[in-house]
Amino acid sequence: MNTGQSSGGGQVSGADEFQQLWKVYDEKLQRSLRLNQQLLEAIQHRKVRVSFGWQIAFKVMVVCLGIGWNVILGSLLWRFRDNPVFVVSAALIIGFTSYVIAGYFMQFLLMVNINLSKNILDTQRQLAWLEAIIIRTLRVSFLQAPVYPFLFVPRVLPAGVAARYWLVEAVVTIVLAVVAIWLYRRITLRNASGGWVKKMVDNEGGKSIARARAFIKEVEEYKKD
16 A cells, blocks of 8 residues: 555656646746847847948938038028028028928937837837938928029129020029929839839938838747747
């Protein structure tokens, strides 16, 4: 009788020991998976930072150049304030440039704050917003082109050349306006997936956005597995 009880107790003890070992192994496996996921997210986050690094520097440079250009135009606007054509055209260009500066500054802030370790949906929304701002800034930047010819209109024109000058000015302005409007209508989110529009958007950060989305997809697939 004692032998049978001893044997039964040994079987129960062996089963409990196996379950305990399995539990320990499962906990170690879960910790290993979490660590691997954290390492993957850290590596992918670093790749995203490197991918956006050059773009961040480029945005800062454009913002600085834009501010400098506005300061120069502002000083010239005051200096030639007796020339109404120059004053109006310079004011319009300052307005357009200010909008572009704001757009590039917003892109800079979004790129700096992108973090793959945060909520994936929030990161995807950030990337979508960044792409929309890039396209919007690009579109508007071309609309100032027809205004530039008026910066060079002298305050007084000789009577003999005035008619020909304004004719040339009108032709150049119309051509630039047609091109600017065409570009404005073509540079859209729908067209950003291919052709020359995609190349323009890629140069402004679209390629880095695509890489970040690919990294997010890789992390999500790892979590599913």
